[in-house]
Amino acid sequence: MSDRSVPVRPTIDLRSFTPARVALGRSGASLPTKALLDFTLDHARARDAVHAAFDTPRLLADLGALDLAVTEVRSRAVDRSDYLRRPDLGRQLDPASAQRLARSVSAPSQLAVVIGDGLSAAAVHAHAIAVVKRLLQSLAEGDAVAIGHVVAASGARVALGDEIGAILGARMVVMLIGERPGLSAPDSLGAYLTFAPRPGRTDAERNCVSNIHRGGLSHDEAAFKIAWLVREGLAREVTGVALKDESADRAPRQIGTFSPG
Template identity: 50%
Template sequence: MSETRPAPGVESVAAQAFWDGLRRSTQARIGLGRAGDALPTAEVLKFRAAHAAARDAVHNPLDVPGLMARVRALGLGEPVHVASRAVDRSQYLRRPDLGRLPAESATGEKLSGIESTGADVGVVLADGLSPRALTDHGAPMLLALAAELGDRYTLAPPVIATQARVALGDHIGHALGVRTLLVLIGERPGLSVADSLGIYLTHLPRPGRADSERNCISNIHPPEGLGYARAARVACGLIEGARRIGRSGVELKDTSDDAELAERDAMVLEPGASPNSRCAADQTILS
């Protein structure tokens, strides 16, 4: 008996429902279907649009005055703008090394406007490979960090860095005299997300720090990605850990979930708990 197959490009109802369910859990391109030997035209157009958005996210310059106004409105001190040694976006992309070094003024001065504060924590908002990410998420992420750090730590005035790589923060943090530095930077855009922000933490920042001496909190772009409050809690936990062991990097681990997991386990194991205790605990954690 011959097997009946759907015509090319036509999915069964069950297959369509299967892929629709998975798509609700990921931004990845899955189950795109086909039209003959190629992708459907609609999917090809979506791919080209995503590629254009990623290119724009890399090349469109940061609106520095606009971001400075939003940061200033948070009341965390007068923000300072610094630039790397890369003179434009083209050179920034071709010469990553220049993005790690501060620019020199006509008088030979580096990091003009940066003064040593002796604060506990410094924050650099860097354009990185997605100025769009910093435009969309920089100010609200900084506000969440300030709320989470609260009265436990003193904050240096924010610094906005352009044509910047992560290591430029080492020079800025050293000049600020802070114990721990957080670099909020636009991550390299992908074809699903063009506005993802990352936070790089370096304890006792100074020029020459290796990448292995940093911790990264990645994929910050609510509502699909990590939220501001959650990212701020992780950053606060890493700061506490870095101060406790005296360093950051590969030896410092994120333990921010430990208390929540212990609380959930206590609810689940509590004598006389109802059969729905675990579900209730999970809802508490996720709310």
């Protein structure tokens, strides 16, 4: 017997708390036409985001407007089809890019920023420049952290930042990359932070700030969290499971003087 004293809230109330597909209704044994068409459209947008071309010239121009010198590289994946079928190739620089990157190094740095297309170039085009602009502002406050190198990487997986950071001699690398598109967010950007980057680092050794998009984490919030993790990671000399995001609770500790080499 049901307890009639307990108020029953209609399932449709959940729509005000989540973009997930709940309380869609029913038309016979299937979905209503609108719900089905909405699903089909969102699925098509997610597929388009995965296959969209990376507009590197546009990215380089936008970064140049922020007075940032950028080195352009690519992974060993020769095209998008290769990239999707062979994730391992997206984690390695092609030889020409590795040589070009090595020639660009004048001295080690505290921080390198890599912007890669990942699984959604649309996310990079929509959010990366705004996040970088706000990150520059956040890193300039207080105990300033300079971005020593900026790299634009095509055909990139997250771990490509490890090889890039190692070649550049960066103490930490921040990889901004398009995340796997979802049906409610085909243009979500992620930021992955790795201290002492080198090939072979695991995901447990990284911090991630994810879901940067219009319906998720704002550009200001993302830049604040990334800057906090950068400062705290450099101070503790660690990232990953050993570094908890406590940016909402306290200020990061002082980093101290950085001496290249």
